Amino acid sequence: MMGAPKISTAESAVMEALWRKSPLSAEEIAAEVAEPQGWTLATVKTLINRLLKKAAIGATPEGRRYLYHPLAPRADWLAAESKGLLDRLFDGRLAPMVSHLSQAKALTGDDIAALRKLIAEIDEEDAQ
Amino acid sequence: MMGAPKISTAESAVMEALWRKSPLSAEEIAAEVAEPQGWTLATVKTLINRLLKKAAIGATPEGRRYLYHPLAPRADWLAAESKGLLDRLFDGRLAPMVSHLSQAKALTGDDIAALRKLIAEIDEEDAQ
DNA sequence: CGGCGACGTTTACCGATGTAATCGATGGGC
């Protein structure tokens, strides 16, 4: 029934590791995330447990330990987070955000170019 | 030194009220935000105080009470929040987010149209 | 075969946040 008990930012680092490669053991996850974040193995274990309770990841026994894997695709999470921001700040619509960033001069020429290309591609798809 | 001690979501409701109209008294702010949120005056006062401590709003004495006003423009906040999401999820770039939303079919025709129009406008500005 | 080490599990603790009641000063009405 309930979809997603919100993954916290610390937890999302673990998720990202598992989305990159899974299944992984706790040790392996720690190896992936501990260094950039400066976390101890204990911390990573806590995060893994919270994610298990949130049913964001699953565990399968492997010898005397578990291997963990994501239970939802990264795309779903990206979409939910993005939609959350758009809803919260921009009435749920993308254009106002882009407009705002543009006016705030927060877009590089590359960004604009990439956007233009995207729009063209989307239009093309639509045409088919 | 430190720029902005992060405005929480509850606090942001107060900020939004002040961005719509300021200066306002605590009572007036409460009138603006309490109803949709279901908050008591006490709660609003707490939020006001936390925002004062965070230096997100300022207060000027008016008779025997204060009138409050934002200390930073809403645009700055919008930009910071937006940039935060982009940095966290999309390598700081806008195009990947748009691309993602598009693939997730989270964009309506109107969104695309608005985007196309925006790009055109931005291009025009650049041209000048 | 007994202790050590690796695992997962439980507990801990602090700051932030959501939500609110209580306190202390103070000015205005009677």
Next chain:
DNA sequence: GCCCATCGATTACATCGGTAAACGTCGCCG
């Protein structure tokens, strides 16, 4: 002049999130 209503300020308390140590179990090495 005094008491109450009204402000802001202080205190309260539960939950969540970040970060981590302590605990219990169980297989493996010696």
